Amino acid sequence: MTTVLIADDQPLQRFGFRMLLESQDDMTVVGEAANGAEATRMTAELHPDVVLMDVRMPGLDGIEATRRIVEGGGRTRVLILTTFDLDEYAYSGLRAGASGFLVKDAQPEELLSGIRAVATGDAVVAPSLTRRLLDAYVHHLPAATQPKPSGSPDARLTPLTDRETEILRVMGQGWTNTEIAERLHLAESTVKTHVGRILAKTGSRDRVQAVILAYETKLVG
Amino acid sequence: MTTVLIADDQPLQRFGFRMLLESQDDMTVVGEAANGAEATRMTAELHPDVVLMDVRMPGLDGIEATRRIVEGGGRTRVLILTTFDLDEYAYSGLRAGASGFLVKDAQPEELLSGIRAVATGDAVVAPSLTRRLLDAYVHHLPAATQPKPSGSPDARLTPLTDRETEILRVMGQGWTNTEIAERLHLAESTVKTHVGRILAKTGSRDRVQAVILAYETKLVG
DNA sequence: GCCACCGTAATACCCGGGTACTACGCTCCT
DNA sequence: AGGAGCGTAGTACCCGGGTATTACGGTGGC
Numbered sequence: 476m477t478t479v480l481i482a483d484d485q486p487l488q489r490f491g492f493r494m495l496l497e498s499q500d501d502m503t504v505v506g507e508a509a510n511g512a513e514a515t516r517m518t519a520e521l522h523p524d525v526v527l528m529d530v531r532m533p534g535l536d537g538i539e540a541t542r543r544i545v546e547g548g549g550r551t552r553v554l555i556l557t558t559f560d561l562d563e564y565a566y567s568g569l570r571a572g573a574s575g576f577l578v579k580d581a582q583p584e585e586l587l588s589g590i591r592a593v594a595t596g597d598a599v600v601a602p603s604l605t606r607r608l609l610d611a612y613v614h615h616l617p618a619a620t621q622p623k624p625s626g627s628p629d630a631r632l633t634p635l636t637d638r639e640t641e642i643l644r645v646m647g648q649g650w651t652n653t654e655i656a657e658r659l660h661l662a663e664s665t666v667k668t669h670v671g672r673i674l675a676k677t678g679s680r681d682r683v684q685a686v687i688l689a690y691e692t693k694l695v696g
Numbered sequence: 697m698t699t700v701l702i703a704d705d706q707p708l709q710r711f712g713f714r715m716l717l718e719s720q721d722d723m724t725v726v727g728e729a730a731n732g733a734e735a736t737r738m739t740a741e742l743h744p745d746v747v748l749m750d751v752r753m754p755g756l757d758g759i760e761a762t763r764r765i766v767e768g769g770g771r772t773r774v775l776i777l778t779t780f781d782l783d784e785y786a787y788s789g790l791r792a793g794a795s796g797f798l799v800k801d802a803q804p805e806e807l808l809s810g811i812r813a814v815a816t817g818d819a820v821v822a823p824s825l826t827r828r829l830l831d832a833y834v835h836h837l838p839a840a841t842q843p844k845p846s847g848s849p850d851a852r853l854t855p856l857t858d859r860e861t862e863i864l865r866v867m868g869q870g871w872t873n874t875e876i877a878e879r880l881h882l883a884e885s886t887v888k889t890h891v892g893r894i895l896a897k898t899g900s901r902d903r904v905q906a907v908i909l910a911y912e913t914k915l916v917g
Numbered sequence: 918g919c920c921a922c923c924g925t926a927a928t929a930c931c932c933g934g935g936t937a938c939t940a941c942g943c944t945c946c947t
Numbered sequence: 948a949g950g951a952g953c954g955t956a957g958t959a960c961c962c963g964g965g966t967a968t969t970a971c972g973g974t975g976g977c
Contacts, residue, residue, distance in 0.1 A: 486803050491712020582707050638924060649905040652964070664926050671965065681933090681965075683904055684870040690911045859954060873934070885956050892935065902935075902963090919977090926970080933964080940956080947950090 477594045478505045480521060482514035482537065483529040483556075492527060495583055502590065511535025515543045518551055524594045528573070530557040545572030552593040635676055640694070642669045643677075647686050647695035698815045699726045701742060703735035703758065704750040704777075713748060716804055723811065732756025736764045739772055745815045749794070751778040766793030773814040777807075856897055861915070863890045864898075868907050868916035 479496055481504060483489050489507050496502045505521050508514035512535045518526055526544060530537040541553045552574040574593040577586060635643065645655050652670065656663040670682065679685040689695045700717055702725060704710050710728050717723045726742050729735035733756045739747055747765060751758040762774045773795040795814040798807060856864065866876050873891065877884040891903065900906040911917040 485800055487712060487716070487800055487807065488709070490716060490804050491708060494715040495708075495711060579706055579708055583711050586708065636923065646904075647908070649901070649908050651902075661924095662926055664928085665924075667965075668926075669924085671967090674965075680870070681872075683867075683907055686904055686907060687868070687870050687911075687917075690908075690917055857953065882954090883956055885958085886954075888935075889956075890954085892937090895935075921974100921976085923972105923974085925972085928968085930966085931964105932966105933962105935962085936960085938958085942955085943953085945950100945952090947948100 477502045477525060477590065478521070478523040479503065479590065480506045480508065480514065480517055480523040480526045482508040482511070482526055482532070482540065484509050484532040485529075488529070495586070496590075499587060502587075511537060511540030514540045515547075518544050518549070519547060522549055523551055525590050526551060526553045527590070528553050528555050530555060541573050554589055554593050635673060639669055639673050639676070642666065643673050643685060643689055644695055646670070646673075646682055647689040649686075698723045698746060698811065699742070699744040700724065700811065701727045701729065701735065701738055701744040701747045701772075703729040703732070703747055703753065703761065705730050705753045706750075709750070716807070717811075720808060723808075732758060732761030735761045736768075739765050739770070740768060743770055744772055746811050747772060747774045748811070749774050749776050751776060762794050775810055775814050856894065860890055860894050860897070863887065864894050864906060864910055865916055867891070867894075867903055868910040870907075 479502055481489050481492050481496075483492065486509075489509075493504045493507070496504050505523050506517045508517050510532045514526060514528065514537075515535070526541075528537045528541055532540075537555060541555065544551055544553055553572070554575040554577065555573045556577055556579050575589055577589050581589075641659075642655065645659070650658070652663055652666045655661070656666045659666075670685075673679070673685055674681070677685055677688050679688060686695075700723055702710050702713050702717075704713065707730075710730075714725050714728070717725050726744050727738045729738050731753045735747060735749065735753075735758075736756070747762075749758045749762055753761075758776060758778075762776065765772060765774055774793070775796040775798065776794045777798055777800050796810055798810050802810075863876065863880075866880070871879070873884050873887045876882070877887045880887075891906075894900070894906055895902070898906055898909050900909060907916075909915075
């Protein structure tokens with residue numbers, strides 16, 4: 476029997492998950508949490524096999540909760556769920572130690588098999604995200620084929636680093652530099668440095684143009 | 697027996713709604729639609745008492761679908777649901793002829809009583825939105841009754857004027873206030889006035905958030 | 918071991934963006 | 948005729964955003 480803890484701030488969503496899971500005879504819902512702090516506390520208490528973790532929750536969000544649960548060292552696996560396809564948390568969620576990442580518009584069957592997968596130690600990622608993840612990791616490979624523009628770099632054309640992409644993604648959420656600093660645990664000056672480099676590389680005059688670019692290139696939206 | 701059509705692009709969400717509704721012995725789900733076009737077509741076919749309508753759907757969105765259903769002239773009532781407390785939708789949704797407006801993080805009981813309310817011809821609005829709506833409508837009454845809330849008029853829910861929409865559209869092109877002024881042959885101060893009103897009405901903190909809203913609502917992009 | 922790159926951070930400065938308030942002419946409606 | 952809403956415009960003020968520059972620890976490649 477796989478024990479599951481549901482962490483989602485929407486009661487209706489929790490209800491749906493619970494109904495779906497309880498309809499399976501190899502699963503049982505041992506608890507519901509409405510935010511990250513609750514999820515962390517209840518995990519330490521109940522030691523569920525799997526935590527079904529929503530990303531966007533008030534207070535402590537799903538990413539940070541995942542990090543704490545994973546650092547807790549138990550055998551609990553975290554399966555992250557999000558509403559949108561290209562969530563800015565995709566990478567940081569997996570980096571935080573999540574065992575899987577599914578989008579909420581998945582078929583119920585997909586969710587169930589995802590839970591079973593992570594419960595048995597496998598990892599699972601939504602098909603719609605797989606390609607992007609691959610792209611991101613390929614991006615880390617040695618650029619043997621790509622000669623470095625040693626002459627005059629012309630910042631444009633230079634691809635954004637992972638961190639810069641992450642920052643651009645949250646800029647696309649409408650966050651201010653101060654908010655980005657807080658939520659990413661950075662100094663505001665650091666955020667400004669990143670933003671400056673993003674603008675230079677993308678040829679944007681200000682963050683508005685950068686956000687537009689992010690939307691046009693489907694990085695967000 | 698109240699017949700309900702569920703219109704939501706997320707299968708999981710539909711599943712949750714269906715389970716909740718079917719657990720009530722005075723309700724039955726007669727169909728599920730994954731987008732606005734489907735919802736419109738199925739309503740014409742099935743004549744449900746209530747359509748549970750999600751706002752954000754691919755293709756024809758919930759607002760436009762509501763408008764068409766209401767214009768269709770049947771007895772079907774539309775109850776709009778949205779994930780976010782986004783006032784822009786609330787207003788245009790009710791304008792489109794919806795009988796109610798609930799946010800998705802409502803308690804299941806709240807949703808059920810909402811469905812029963814609109815099925816019997818009543819209107820229903822999420823408590824979190826009620827005050828704003830009242831303010832907005834009072835705002836439209838003869839000024840005698842309304843002592844002009846000079847403190848916080850709360851312009852949200854007021855639709856953008858043509859000019860404001862135009863300005864928002866060019867803001868979405870990444871233009872600065874100065875550029876907008878030049879190309880539209882206006883004084884910069886005028887542009888600032890418009891921008892300020894746009895931000896107030898859309899509940900945006902700055903132009904970045906306004907541009908994001910423009911993209912999300914397909915005004916640009 | 919050295920060098921390039923990345924991520925972090927700080928400082929100082931300037932300017933555009935946003936707020937608050939006031940105002941005036943035009944149009945449409947009653 | 949009067950009022951409401953719209954588009955226009957101005958002033959004064961403050962703050963966040965963006966620029967320029969410097970710097971330092973870690974990592975990975977050669």
